[in-house]
Amino acid sequence: MPASRIRLFPLLDRIVSADQAASLVEDGMVVGMSGFTRAGDAKAVPLAMARRAQLDPFKITLVTGASLGKDVDRVLTEAHVLARRMPFQSDPTLRAAINRGEVMFIDQHLSETVEHLRSGQLGPMDYAIIEAAAITEDCGIVPTTSVGNSASFAILAKKLIIEINLGQPAELEGLHDIYIPTKRPTREPIPVVSCDSRIGLSSVQVDPAKIAAIVVTRQSDSPAVLDAPDAETNAIASHLIRFFGREVAEGRLDLSLNPLQAGIGNIANAVLAGLADGPFHSLRMYSEVLQDSTFDLLDTGKLLFASGSSITLSAAYAERIFGDINRYKDRLVLRPQEISNHPEVIRRLGIIAINTALEFDIYGNVNSTHVNGTQMVNGIGGSGDFARNAYLSIFVTKSLAKGGAISSVVPMVSHVDHTEHDVDILVTDVGLADLRELAPRERARAIIANCVHRSYRAQLNNYFERALVLGGHTPHVLGEALSWHLRRQTTGTMMDSANLEEN
Amino acid sequence: MPASRIRLFPLLDRIVSADQAASLVEDGMVVGMSGFTRAGDAKAVPLAMARRAQLDPFKITLVTGASLGKDVDRVLTEAHVLARRMPFQSDPTLRAAINRGEVMFIDQHLSETVEHLRSGQLGPMDYAIIEAAAITEDCGIVPTTSVGNSASFAILAKKLIIEINLGQPAELEGLHDIYIPTKRPTREPIPVVSCDSRIGLSSVQVDPAKIAAIVVTRQSDSPAVLDAPDAETNAIASHLIRFFGREVAEGRLDLSLNPLQAGIGNIANAVLAGLADGPFHSLRMYSEVLQDSTFDLLDTGKLLFASGSSITLSAAYAERIFGDINRYKDRLVLRPQEISNHPEVIRRLGIIAINTALEFDIYGNVNSTHVNGTQMVNGIGGSGDFARNAYLSIFVTKSLAKGGAISSVVPMVSHVDHTEHDVDILVTDVGLADLRELAPRERARAIIANCVHRSYRAQLNNYFERALVLGGHTPHVLGEALSWHLRRQTTGTMMDSANLEEN
């Protein structure tokens, strides 16, 4: 192993196997792990924990930054190691266990988890298992492709297990900006005043006595899997690009827009790709996850700077970008998710936030998490941190799901993650509804006219017209408000019989 | 009129009657008015506008801080002056017009309205009508018993009408701290770091050329009407006080607690009164509205300092407090509502936020605004600003409403203002549920065990047990989720027939 990776030499004695490290974790412990949207997760010790649990069953509370690489949550779930899991996940096996009620999942705003830990509302944390690119001379833990919650976990946990990942480029050192807010109620302002503000250190300072074990690994992050843009994602992107153009024309924004946040996934990627072709320039990002499209925009020179908490790339991009990360280092920073998602900073910078909805309703309430109000998909993630405090809060979704059996625009969402108060703009492949300064009845007309797929438009309009007869500030036919979801459950489609005949 | 009230003498020429001032406002204009929870509202010009509209019909968009004195919204509604109204109201006549769809009401987080105005998403604002205690030599507008949105309205509106209210004590001058955040995206941190931080000026600096008219008035604010504490509000207060005691015992808080925010109304008042008897001391408030109980706590010395955006008192307290306001001035500050409710400051100070719910559900989602999901009561007000970013987000409500025909704890709320992510503690007269770090199924058990009235407990438990059979992270019987509300509409009570027989 290169000496540069563990520069505090006495720590070399703490190198053990993943199995040895995993044996330290005891039943009932609260364990923090690095990892944010597949990036920078601990890779060896969690799998060793799962192996151990086959022989020696034990359960833990697992707290991470966000989702982990593609195997970790699955393997831990299959080994029945997870009693409790927070604050986000996106693994199909774990998701099923959560929905069966086997794993208690606490779905949390991503900026808040370490606040709870710091104030003793969560914890105490027994172990933090953190992937690092290096440990410096003064016991600074250098994160890898994400910061997530790793910094606060490392500082607050009783003991640390470090995975030094030789497969992650040593040149990641210097990319991170580690700043920890001071204790409340005497906290100072967080001094980020622009996307490129650097306010902290390049590593996480810990007491070497806390490092219980070091494990050496060489495995890359799980690559992101992005679908190619399709007609719907392209249509969403182009509605949004046109909208930005109008905001510029009306003098509310200039061509550099405001700092951008974009959720993960195909649509966000398509929107960012769309920005590359428009008249916009000197863009900046203040986001959570930096994806392939961020680097395309940096390459074209349209994007000046990107701040995030993780870099999650497809396999091809990962090879290219991480092979040459120094080329980008002066235009990138990775921050703790508490800072990337901090309400204080989001409000201050005036962010344009673009996140994905599962469904929204005629009044602009958004469901990002629960199918039929009951089945968890992934979690709220950072969408609430951004949507609440953004300058513009935008939600996007395809107008239809499951081949048209589901309309993503419904009378009433079956679960609310973002209330109408936090939603400015809604976009589907059909069009864009600008809800700013509209009352609920006006919102409904804008959404029905612009967002719902034509195969559901008459059906939705019929609901709204009958609701109007019953009256109220936010008219509903309460007995039918969730009937579309019920119909999908019983008949397989949200279409009512009159509509089915026509379509 | 005392010369001290208009100290920029050339402005004396602009004194006109309320009717003359009202004639300046034209059909279709956007008008801002001072006023926050009855305090410091413009009193003469709005009524003159209503008189004028009887002969010369016209309509405006009316934007305020929050609710106005008890007649203003009623009279304007009856005169059909209001086309649009934001961001909050609490008048029965206006409420009915909103629910009939006659007035378009935009229900907004109270910290956000002036952000929208500043960024051109709302407005432009044609007139601001602001009550003032005085106009200084350098054209500083000195607010009266509230700041609300008055400062930004005065700065951003094209023209100003000032009501100098001689009925408000001249000694109010010096109480206010007027700070306006700088323009985004180059905004600086808001430098409030404790409840007593003073970061601005004592008046709102405006260009004298913008002052179109000055009207002299002498009328007091409408007094607050508080019900005497009853068995339920006392029970809620005592559950909460016991909870605070436990938090102190467990070392998460000390006896000075964290800065407190309390919503308006009887329950909040009872909780604050309860604090006076407990072991707590050196308390601080960082709230919106300062009520009678705030002054009791200041008088006993338990409360060191109170920061708010308005002072709303009962008639007896108003006479006593405003008659001797100098006694309190070094322990009080009134701020723009953008600052009293600012997410940045709320998160920084680690506020304990206590707000009132209409109803909440077994998973902890809170409805603060809509009866049966459709009929607006008042609006979300500042509850969202506080709940989202508080150190502890507490919602309180009586377990029953309408003599037991309504359970305030329901299977699924009919409207969501605060999602489960933003709710830590729920309290009713029955007890307190601590939801921190609980998964939905655990939340349901805690809420059913601790919060629901015994007359509905078996019925609610029955719902939950059947939902569990259907499964999901957040189990629901979707076809029955809103059935309690429907039953209340059709039969007059939420009780099902089996339950009715037993009770």
Ligand SMILES: CC(C)(COP(=O)(O)OP(=O)(O)OC[C@H]1O[C@@H](n2cnc3c(N)ncnc32)[C@H](O)[C@@H]1OP(=O)(O)O)[C@@H](O)C(=O)NCCC(=O)NCCS
């Ligand atoms: C909402 C969210 C699940 C959408 O995911 P996505 O991959 O972008 O969107 P897709 O359209 O591909 O939908 C994902 C799945 O949900 C299904 N779906 C979409 N809308 C649906 C609806 N209204 N009802 C039921 N299922 C729906 C899709 O069919 C698809 O199913 P599949 O995986 O079986 O093919 C995802 O964005 C998310 O988890 N968001 C919350 C967290 C967040 O916003 N973070 C942002 C900060 S990073």
Ligand SMILES: CC(C)(COP(=O)(O)OP(=O)(O)OC[C@H]1O[C@@H](n2cnc3c(N)ncnc32)[C@H](O)[C@@H]1OP(=O)(O)O)[C@@H](O)C(=O)NCCC(=O)NCCS
């Ligand atoms: C929620 C809110 C309406 C409660 O008001 P309150 O006066 O404290 O509470 P009350 O228990 O007296 O209830 C008010 C009315 O709602 C009714 N009510 C209460 N719970 C109800 C329920 N679940 N369903 C229907 N009606 C209900 C009461 O019967 C009462 O009706 P009445 O006026 O006809 O007697 C009020 O707190 C509010 O508007 N909150 C939103 C704004 C806010 O939180 N601001 C906080 C920062 S200042």
